[in-house]
Amino acid sequence: MARTKAALGAGARLSDFLAASLLARAVPAEIVHAVLDEHGCNSQRIRRFPAVAGVYYCIALSLYPEAAYEEVFAVVSQGLAWASGAAQPALVAKSSISTLRSRIGSAPLSDLVKRCCVPLASVQDHPQAFYAGRRLVAIDGSTFELPDEADNAQAFGYPSSSAVTAGQAGYPQARCAVLIECATHAILGANIGAFGDGERGLAAALLPRLEPGMLCMADRGFNSFELWRQAKDTGADLLWRCGSTWQLPVQAELDDGSFLSVIRPSHVARAQADRDAITVRVIDYELPGLDDAQPRYRLLTTLLDPQEAPALELAAVYHQRWEIESVFDELKTHLRQSRRVLRSKTPELVRQEFYGWVLAHYAVRWLLHQGASSHRIQHAELSFKGHVELLRRTQPHSGAFPPRATQKATTLVS
DSSP states (O other), X not given: OOOOOOOOOTTOOGGGSOOHHHHHHHSOHHHHHHHHHHTTOSOSSOOSSOHHHHHHHHHHGGGOTTSOHHHHHHHHHHHHGXXXXXXXXXXXXXXXXXXXXXXXXXXXXXXXXXXXXXXXOOTTTOGGGEETTEEEEEEEEEEEEOOOOHHHHHHHOOSOHHHHHTTOOOSOEEEEEEEEETTTTEEEEEEEEETTSOHHHHHHTTGGGOOTTEEEEEOGGGOOHHHHHHHHHTTOEEEEEOOTTOOOOOSEEOTTXXXXXXXXOSSSOHHHHHHHOEEEEEEEEOOTTOTTOOSXXXXXXXXXXXXXXXXXXXXXXXXXGGHHHHHHHIIIIIISTTOSBOSOOSHHHHHHHHHHHHHHHHHHHHHHHHXXXXXXXXXXXXXXXXXXXXXXXXXXXXXXXXXXXHHHHHHHHO
């Protein structure tokens, strides 16, 4: 059966939505060119569809899940036509889009996440983004569905072989890990892997994004001596929930009810384990009066001084880790409008689309941050979904076109 080409709803115009000119404020064109040059996939001559436009197209793709490929490119070309002096955006065939996407690949988009997705909050404008002088960040993982193509199934896998046999898993799934700034929801790092890849392994690749002056929070699924050691070696402080299986002998009781202990590597000789042991502080607490609360929570931290970081304060701070669940909701529900699967039918383009998705989310959060900073209000008081809609309404008047071409800009977006 022939497929019906996806289109926008009646009365909607893609030129009313987010264009490359705005994306370029969060992902500057000079950085895009530099990354493409480094990967040897930049356009060497003037083309109707240059590689830099292809990168912005990959970012915009996640913003318009209801639109056909060619229509999404029209959004990008609205913001790029003036740069080449064109009277109208170029018309590009779907085959040309696919060819350029394949030529670019996923590595440049991954590098752009590393270079452009930087922390947004400052102590002066958003003190709630910090605790004891440390920027609050969190790391976690999630899964999402992919087109049911043989290559995707082979590269990423299904949730379980039994589910596939029972007909319960209709789509392959990928697993990802992200690092976020809690207050702003800005994604600072992202990694994608197969469904069967463990969250710890995917998260390990994000640890270089940590740095001194950060307090990184993680759930108990990341319990691992080696992962803790690697994260601690970045110079960042850690506040992770601990699983009940860890043996944590009391080394010293502290005045605030917490205590010092040590963690050791497993599967090594005892003498070696003792040499590699790391001192940690353990905080046990309860949440009485909450119906869905667990009997006890246990946290491990590198903040060993209870005067600098009292146990009750750290217990309260830890629950900001849940901001990362809101980020996954923004990605899956509000940004992609609950579209069930990504579009890409090959593993390399799935990875490319994933990193474009992350960059699109960062662009929206970047714009929201500008308003939050200007008016000195908390990010939580501003609507992510509302800012997506705001971008769609105001992009034609965003001032991205040259001042001397005001009339031309009006023509391009009409």
